[in-house]
Amino acid sequence: MIGYALRRLAITLPVLVVISFGTFWAAGQISSPSAQLTLNPRISPEAKQAYIELLGLDQPLHVQYGKWLGNFVSGDFGTSLVRNGQDVWPFVERALANTLLLVAAAVSLSLLIGLAVGTVSAIRRGSLWDYGSVTVSFLGISIPVFWLGLMLQLFFGLYLANWLGVGPPLLPTAGIYSPGQQGFDLVDRVRHLVLPTMALSLQLVAVYSRYMRASMLEVMSADYIRTARSKGLRESRVVVRHGMRSALVPVTTQAAIDIGQLVGGLIVTERVFQYPGMGLLFLESLEGGDYTILLPTVMITAVAVFSLNLVADLLYGVLDPRVRLGRGRRPVRRG
Amino acid sequence: MISVLIGIILLASACGNGDEAEPALSGPSAESGTPTTTAGGPTDDGDAASAEPPAPDKPAGDPADEAAALEETSAAETAGTQSEVAAEDRPGGELILAVEQWPECLNPVTSCANSTWMIWSVATHLLPSLMELDPDNAYRPSPTLLEEPTLENGGLAVGDDGTFTLTYRLNPEAVWSDGTPFTSTDVWFTWRARLDTDGTLSTIGYELISDIDTSDPHAAVVTFPEPYAPWRDLFGFVLPAHALGPDTNIAGQWNDHIPVSGGPWLQQSWSQDQHVLVPNDNYWVPERRPLVDRVVMVPREDTDSEVVALQTGEVMAAFPQPFPGAVQRLTGDLTFVGGGGTYLEGLWINQNAPDRRFEVTKNVRQAVAYALDRQLIAEVALGSIIEDPLVLQCAGWNPTVGEWCKDDFTHYSQNLEKVTELLSGEGWSRPDPSGLWVNADGTELVLQWNTVAGNKRREDVQALVSEMTAPFGIGWEIINYDAGELFQNRLPVMNFGPVALYASGTSPDPSVQTIYDIEGIPTEANGFTGQNFTAYASQEASDLAADIDRQVDAEARLALVHELGAILAEDVPWIPLYLLPNLLVWNSSLVEGPGAYTFSVYGGFKDIYDWRVIG
Numbered sequence: 001m002i003g004y005a006l007r008r009l010a011i012t013l014p015v016l017v018v019i020s021f022g023t024f025w026a027a028g029q030i031s032s033p034s035a036q037l038t039l040n041p042r043i044s045p046e047a048k049q050a051y052i053e054l055l056g057l058d059q060p061l062h063v064q065y066g067k068w069l070g071n072f073v074s075g076d077f078g079t080s081l082v083r084n085g086q087d088v089w090p091f092v093e094r095a096l097a098n099t100l101l102l103v104a105a106a107v108s109l110s111l112l113i114g115l116a117v118g119t120v121s122a123i124r125r126g127s128l129w130d131y132g133s134v135t136v137s138f139l140g141i142s143i144p145v146f147w148l149g150l151m152l153q154l155f156f157g158l159y160l161a162n163w164l165g166v167g168p169p170l171l172p173t174a175g176i177y178s179p180g181q182q183g184f185d186l187v188d189r190v191r192h193l194v195l196p197t198m199a200l201s202l203q204l205v206a207v208y209s210r211y212m213r214a215s216m217l218e219v220m221s222a223d224y225i226r227t228a229r230s231k232g233l234r235e236s237r238v239v240v241r242h243g244m245r246s247a248l249v250p251v252t253t254q255a256a257i258d259i260g261q262l263v264g265g266l267i268v269t270e271r272v273f274q275y276p277g278m279g280l281l282f283l284e285s286l287e288g289g290d291y292t293i294l295l296p297t298v299m300i301t302a303v304a305v306f307s308l309n310l311v312a313d314l315l316y317g318v319l320d321p322r323v324r325l326g327r328g329r330r331p332v333r334r335g
Numbered sequence: 336m337i338s339v340l341i342g343i344i345l346l347a348s349a350c351g352n353g354d355e356a357e358p359a360l361s362g363p364s365a366e367s368g369t370p371t372t373t374a375g376g377p378t379d380d381g382d383a384a385s386a387e388p389p390a391p392d393k394p395a396g397d398p399a400d401e402a403a404a405l406e407e408t409s410a411a412e413t414a415g416t417q418s419e420v421a422a423e424d425r426p427g428g429e430l431i432l433a434v435e436q437w438p439e440c441l442n443p444v445t446s447c448a449n450s451t452w453m454i455w456s457v458a459t460h461l462l463p464s465l466m467e468l469d470p471d472n473a474y475r476p477s478p479t480l481l482e483e484p485t486l487e488n489g490g491l492a493v494g495d496d497g498t499f500t501l502t503y504r505l506n507p508e509a510v511w512s513d514g515t516p517f518t519s520t521d522v523w524f525t526w527r528a529r530l531d532t533d534g535t536l537s538t539i540g541y542e543l544i545s546d547i548d549t550s551d552p553h554a555a556v557v558t559f560p561e562p563y564a565p566w567r568d569l570f571g572f573v574l575p576a577h578a579l580g581p582d583t584n585i586a587g588q589w590n591d592h593i594p595v596s597g598g599p600w601l602q603q604s605w606s607q608d609q610h611v612l613v614p615n616d617n618y619w620v621p622e623r624r625p626l627v628d629r630v631v632m633v634p635r636e637d638t639d640s641e642v643v644a645l646q647t648g649e650v651m652a653a654f655p656q657p658f659p660g661a662v663q664r665l666t667g668d669l670t671f672v673g674g675g676g677t678y679l680e681g682l683w684i685n686q687n688a689p690d691r692r693f694e695v696t697k698n699v700r701q702a703v704a705y706a707l708d709r710q711l712i713a714e715v716a717l718g719s720i721i722e723d724p725l726v727l728q729c730a731g732w733n734p735t736v737g738e739w740c741k742d743d744f745t746h747y748s749q750n751l752e753k754v755t756e757l758l759s760g761e762g763w764s765r766p767d768p769s770g771l772w773v774n775a776d777g778t779e780l781v782l783q784w785n786t787v788a789g790n791k792r793r794e795d796v797q798a799l800v801s802e803m804t805a806p807f808g809i810g811w812e813i814i815n816y817d818a819g820e821l822f823q824n825r826l827p828v829m830n831f832g833p834v835a836l837y838a839s840g841t842s843p844d845p846s847v848q849t850i851y852d853i854e855g856i857p858t859e860a861n862g863f864t865g866q867n868f869t870a871y872a873s874q875e876a877s878d879l880a881a882d883i884d885r886q887v888d889a890e891a892r893l894a895l896v897h898e899l900g901a902i903l904a905e906d907v908p909w910i911p912l913y914l915l916p917n918l919l920v921w922n923s924s925l926v927e928g929p930g931a932y933t934f935s936v937y938g939g940f941k942d943i944y945d946w947r948v949i950g
Contacts, residue, residue, distance in 0.1 A: 084440040084447050084590050150639055157647035169647040174640050179431045179631040271637050276607055
């Protein structure tokens with residue numbers, strides 16, 4: 001396992017370097033690091049020169065890249081000229097924490113519902129429940145998040161409160177705290193997580209339930225399940241202990257991959273719900289031409305995707321003993 | 336395991352609650368990065384003034400100690416006295432407002448101030464000005480002044496040697512929120528901070544000042560080497576010298592908190608999540624004392640979500656960019672006022688465009704103007720937002736302010752004969768009567784046209800104009816960019832067009848030198864620092880624009896403006912289309928009072944001190 005992880009890392013690192021260089025080049029094309037120097041001609045020559053030297057703007061591209069990469073790897077994200085010289089890291093840190101919270105909430109909720117729905121659908125294959133869940137799943141996969149987000153906002157923020165004849169919205173439609181909230185309030189924070197989590201979860205539930213259903217159908221027809229039943233085990237024990245455990249493997253690995261992709265990919269959800277996470281930060285730095293925030297945002301997303309893909313692969317080996325990572329051999333069945 | 340992770344993250348975020356004074360994020364400026372005419376060109380500080388600061392009214396202490404003392408004072412005010420005053424005088428309540436573009440930082444001198452919303456949501460409520468604008472964008476003395484400087488009262492004077500002296504008589508009752516008197520030292524400090532701060536956004540006008548005499552704390556005597564007519568635009572905000580000094584380079588200060596106020600409000604907190612204002616009980620203007628106990632501004636950057644938040648009552652008012660379908664969507668308890676505006680949208684023609692296939696001569700520019708139905712364009716762009724959108728008939732002045740804007744462009748309406756006459760006169764021909772004009776080199780009359788990608792209003796205009804000009808033999812190649820790319824990377828270095836559709840901010844003062852000054856054409860030689868983005872190189876117009884800035888007499892100045900207007904209508908450096916309206920929306924079941932400042936340069940929230948929470 002360790003050898004496999006190291007080999008994967010050895011492959012991943014060069015890919016990350018290539019991605020980082022591509023990102024560095026592309027970000028420079030979209031949002032020039034020297035744009036602010038041009039826009040603010042009254043920056044003193046000393047300050048301008050210091051900034052140029054800091055970023056190596058007078059150097060060839062590969063030298064600039066080397067400087068940036070060195071700083072990035074050592075945790076020095078620099079300062080943002082667009083944001084008047086403020087440190088970049090607090091912006092990224094805060095956005096990352098918010099996004100991780102949202103992703104964790106959405107993925108855990110989706111796993112909970114998706115696994116249950118998929119399992120029941122598999123057990124009751126061909127039933128009304130099965131057809132119903134398939135239909136809902138396809139709907140969930142098809143509905144765009146921006147539309148779903150707005151509908152959730154209208155339903156929970158406006159229509160439901162009107163129907164029930166209550167004054168304020170049942171759930172806040174945007175932000176992470178109620179306006180005017182001072183200090184940390186767990187209930188308020190969780191209430192603001194509900195709608196973005198729901199918007200994000202619908203697609204994930206649909207995907208996980210489909211994965212779980214297919215996986216359960218395959219597992220439940222396996223020989224060892226028949227053996228378990230023939231030994232007289234209760235059906236619930238057969239399903240939960242023997243069936244679900246094996247069927248979980250593809251869903252769990254899919255969830256790990258999703259977490260990586262969602263870390264930087266919640267642009268629409270975060271925009272609609274004004275949720276200050278990585279997606280919103282990326283969008284705002286892109287629109288504002290903030291090169292210094294754009295780069296670490298993209299790179300952290302790339303690192304998250306690669307890391308969690310690796311975690312997914314490793315999990316695969318842990319959860320399914322038939323898989324022997326890195327041995328290059330097919331799993332051997334023993335009877 | 337994931338639940339544990341959520342728990343850990345929740346705990347972690349408890350340590351970083353949203354009410355911390357963290358800086359926030361936003362797009363560049365109003366109208367998705369619309370460039371304004373506020374950025375200054377390079378100047379020579381050394382020649383402008385003495386480096387010696389005037390004697391302060393009180394001994395300058397350690398700024399850090401002063402800031403600490405101030406924080407204590409502010410906290411004490413907020414905790415104690417204020418609540419008593421609130422109980423007696425204020426109807427109370429909490430006003431919640433939506434802010435469409437959250438400022439990145441708050442320093443009012445640096446690029447932070449390039450965000451219009453920094454002015455609208457922060458500076459205008461906290462920082463006092465000398466002259467100010469009324470709701471109709473006409474200048475008047477602010478409460479910091481006893482009177483407007485005029486020639487009659489000696490506030491304005493032109494010496495025999497041509498020097499121009501401007502005397503601001505300061506209101507002795509004016510004080511900062513910490514009780515420190517508002518004095519001429521503050522005016523001096525603001526002037527120096529504008530010039531000395533690294534990355535200062537604009538030095539326009541300030542670099543022309545040769546000295547400010549502060550010997551009388553209640554009179555700031557500003558001296559220019561020659562008359563400076565747009566003086567009313569200066570000191571749109573004044574900084575507290577006692578809180579920010581003695582160093583006049585304030586680049587590193589006030590990024591995320593403005594602890595001292597000279598306006599009706601005091602900033603309680605500002606973060607990425609919200610901006611909280613409470614009444615400044617040391618404000619000396621009784622009629623502007625706030626009626627509510629607290630104002631909370633929250634970011635709502637997506638227009639659809641902003642409207643939902645208004646409908647649900649989560650926010651009580653918003654000042655959104657005009658959006659298509661506003662009339663249909665803003666119904667029920669939502670009341671809105673649309674119109675006025677301070678941004679002029681038009682077709683800006685870059686005569687130095689690197690991608691031009693032919694010289695975009697005066698005849699070509701006029702021909703394009705004669706191929707447009709500008710009334711129809713305005714209706715398509717703004718018809719779903721306001722009734723009777725205002726078509727611009729002058730190239731530089733806001734038609735709703737003063738008498739500066741004459742009807743110089745009214746003769747530009749669709750006229751095929753004129754187009755034919757103008758283009759034929761320069762050797763263009765139209766081999767196919769239904770096709771494009773072709774010049775002697777065989778190049779078709781196709782103009783590259785840029786605007787902000789995804790801006791539906793502007794893309795609608797592009798589609799309409801493409802159809803509209805086809806019968807006139809004029810074609811377009813549309814290449815759009817995101818706002819950052821267009822306004823930060825391309826516009827400053829003249830790498831656009833030849834045609835770009837965008838809006839330019841205006842000042843109520845008729846000064847237009849920034850956009851018509853020949854020296855202001857961005858070039859490699861001047862480090863691309865000017866803002867004459869059309870590369871319009873008329874010496875006559877440039878000189879007139881400079882004369883307008885030197886003419887102090889109002890009538891003579893108006894005549895100069897009209898003279899320049901006629902030249903611009905003849906030369907067509909850009910084709911004015913329409914005035915971009917402002918839109919103020921509020922939930923009338925929750926708040927009353929909004930609307931007076933809808934058309935104001937300060938934004939629709941300027942008079943929130945007069946708003947009342949109901950329901």
